[in-house]
Amino acid sequence: MEPLYQYVWLIPVLPLVAAMIVGMGLISVNQYTNSLRRVNSVFIISCLGMAMGYAFALLWSQIHGHDAVTYTLEWAAAGDFRLMMGYTIDHLTSLMLVIVTTVALLVMIYTDGYMAHDPSYVRFYAYLSLFSFSMLGLVMSPNIVQIYIFWELVGVCSYLLIGFWYDRKPAADACQKAFVVNRVGDFGLLLGILGLYWTTQSFDFEIMGHRLVDLVGSGEVSGWLAALFAILVFLGPVAKSAQFPLHVWLPDAMEGPTPISALIHAATMVAAGVFLIARMYPVFAPIPTVMNVIAWTGAFTAFLGASIAITQNDIKKGLAYSTISQLGYMVMAMGIGAYSAGLFHLMTHAYFKAMMFLGSGSVIHGMEHVVGHNPVLAQDMRLMGGLRKHMPITASTFFIGTLAICGIPPFAGFWSKDEILGLAFAANPALWVIGWMTAGITAFYMFRMYFSTFEGDFRGNDGNIKQQLLAAVGMTNPTPNFGPGAMNVKELESEDHGDHHHAEFPHESPLTMTLPLMILAVPSALVGLVGMPFNNYFAEFIYPAGEIVEHHEEFNLQEFLIMGGNSVGIALIGITLASLFYLSRKIDAGAIANQIKPLYNFSLNKWYFDDIYQSVFVIGLRRIARQVMEVDYRVVDGLVNLTGFFTLLSGETLKYFESGRVQFYALIIFGAVLGLVVVSGIS
């Protein structure tokens, strides 16, 4: 093996080692490590930087036609069973490595500014580095068990990072919710892996797919069983990529610090689901039922996310639902067989959504100077407005991102979304209609977000709105004495005594924060050009395993213009509506919301998913657990105590019947007890 491929394991190991060294420092010499803030962050960033350089070298080598390389070693063994671990470097992996390392690096640089005043700055970097390790390990996995391993590890990193501010009650609830909902998906994934292993005797993607096709073909395995196993595996991506019905954790995950939302909950980890579907293509693609389920789940989720995003007032929640919606597009693309289009959208979305999340973080950072460190106030768009004047870099990069996600040419999102919609039309016009409508809604809510944040007048000093927002939280939050509620009180007091330390207007964020924004703006604007339909380098590079390369199909200009024109058209309608509502305020959004009150509430309350899950699953499970415990205490314990008594009685009696010599042993035991009592008397 050439040296370049021999040392590939360094890519995940570098951030792991960095995380371990810093983590050790935190545990053993906490105060000293914490005092070396920049030393730690520079160390971790440079480790990841090296990994990024390596990843680029691999991508370069793969683009120039190097064969895929797999290296494995025996990891677990019992009898004839062998489980291998190692790494695979192919086109998909090298692309994912570059995406993950670049976004992670920029997020880490950004973190320096965003978390500058946080006492747990160093711990945050350690977690970030640990996450990078897990995510890089995931995309390099050669078999599904290794994917499952890293799949869980990224889940734990997500758990740790969502609950990073563990003194806030909402964060504590959110991190647990994220982990448990993901475990529900993993439950399916695990069962699916076991089922596929049971039928095909393999954990390797291609072998699994190959043998499954043969087995179904020869009738040894029934078709529905194969479909069931594949759908169980798909449950993993459903949870990880926040697809209906397991999407509920992602919006709550926004309780974590904003860099995390950008890295984990927008660009990389949530895209792991799409990546897994891509890896499982040899298994999924030959089963039409599964592909249908995937496509419809994605389409429905895309619509669901967009329909909720339209009424959210928290800027991060809005972006979170937009992420859900965009992930829905990707999953739908995978389901209709648009393999490279789905992954193309994964790439473009990773860059522009990471940028927008970081931009929202920059906005929140600015708002905190005005309204204080209270997420209820600092993240609410009703208090923002007019920020473009105060934060020009943030505003212009956010604007690029908004154009990209709305699918305005030539920004990145246009090319990827258009490719998906074009293929969806060919596959099933119904799916296209959903995707097309969602594109319109997307344009509307994104520009609603942009206009209410960056245009108009600044509303951050409006005491009435603040009181309303706090009152709303006070009403919905029954225990305001915990977590942020406690902070609210403080904030209110400082409000009453006049704003001494608060600025009147937000300021632009420091360079460490704006630099990543500006760098990310470049791919957000331009990366789409590698996947233009008439010159699709991307699709030539990324294609499903097994598909023979014949991507030189004729480019049909007329078709492209019709499809592209349609999606740009609906996006423009959405933008126009948004500008009427929120820029020129010709139409009163509140009045319209009142007219369609049920629909508005339905969207505002997220289709009541959280309430339904709470009352059915959470409370239901608690009740069952409670009853089981009662049974355990009253019935099992009581009954066994009774029988235990009789057992002992009968045993005692039996002893004398069995052998006369047993007293001898009883004597030994008695003597031992006596000896111990004597010893205890001495001391």
Add this chain to the structure above:
Amino acid sequence: MDSNFPWLTVIILFPIIAALFIPLIPDKDGRTVRWYSLIVGLIDFSLIIYTFGSFYDFNNPDLQLVESYSWVSQIDLRWSVGVDGLSMPLVLLTGFITTLAVLASWPVTFKPKLFYFLLLAMYGAQIAVFTVQDLLLFFLVWELELIPVYLLLSIWGGKKRLYAATKFILYTAGGSLFILVAALAMAFYGDTVTFDMRALANKDYADNFELLLYGAFLIAYAVKLPIFPLHTWLPDAHGEATAPVHMLLAGILLKMGGYALVRMNAGMLPDAHAVFAPILVILGVVNIVYAALTSFAQRNLKRKIAYSSISHMGFVLIGLGSFTELGLSGAVLQMVSHGLIGASLFFLVGATYDRTHTLMLDEMGGVGQKMRKIFAMFTACSMASLALPGMSGFVAELMVFVGFTTSDAYDTNFKIVIVFLMAVGVILTPIYLLSMLREIFYGGENKELVAHEALIDAEPREVFIIACLLVPIIGIGLYPKLLTGIYDSTTTQLTARLRNAVPSLTEPAIALDIPANLQPSLQKMAGIPAPTLLD
């Protein structure tokens, strides 16, 4: 020094004899005694490592380092010890955990001499349980090891310690009567009278008689493991024990039940095992789900973790009942793994209790800011317990999962139901563990608790103990062959013996082939149909 030296006898007797000198040490507050005990523990642990490192052959599946001396010739009682792949990991575990338990009992100031005496006595007795090869002797050391536990519970326990200790002794002593009865019955069956386990294993018992024997052993070991519905002593005992005793209870004593099930029920009575295995599997899955649910509802921290132990032991039963090398190997791994994880969790519960002086979750909350290191360690150990990949619990559970799924001894529907319910346990475990973490550590500062208790963070000794436990947990998790390699030959042999007893299983276990150098080049895979667009 050579392999004829009675190494195992020395390992067993050294801590017991050393314990006898404790009353002679002039010491009032226990400062000398604890160092003395720690050194004894370390010496014995080093002896274990030296012995296995030098004289144990990992590729030999049979008993090694065998010593046999006649003790009471009238009843043919022999001091006969030896180790194979089943005993060896558990002997190592015992040495490791017990030594750490001595270190964990540093703050004990009430009757320190008796406390350390009992700990050291247990040290020897526990190793004896895992090594003796004479069934009568096994019964004796099994009983012998109960006495220190009884005293440790009843003298140093919590408020309801006497109730808990009595319940413990009634349950376990009641259970062990079945061992005695079965042992005597086996010894006198047939022409020769013997208590030697290997000789007993080779006797050919009548079918119904073997089932009876199996049932008797099962009851005894079900109490110890514990298996539903004989588990209710455990939450009481665990709820009252102090941290070091806790570590021993969860880390080692529960494993005795599992060990004895494998050694005697499966190893000596394979024909009956073929009949009972489905029952074991069902009990195992009941353990997993039932105990996980109960744990979720518990509001007392110690009882919560106690039920989580019961839940995890279910995997041992399923692995044992799977008739596959992988499943059995996973069962042994789960015992070792839970020994480490259970001990660490219980130690941390003790450390938390030392600070908060309450075990009720409702009275805790928000202590994470004051006790950051304990928070971090608690999180790490909870993750290990909920089978996070990269830690030992995951490997063990995965092996049991795959082993049972690929088992050819059960029909498909039965397997589907069992695997499904096991997987439900995989969802339930994080629910109760993470809510526990949330309720202890997360949230705003708990003013009531802070006002009364000094919530100081972990001291270096506590960090050291947890670090010692996490090293093997993560080590096994990263590279499981470290551990599976040392017992694989024995479990393979045992599986072959178990499979021979099942008439329907004549073929060897399924062979797995993942080509080592699989090159997923596209030309090779051209045979797979290309994904097509759906119309």
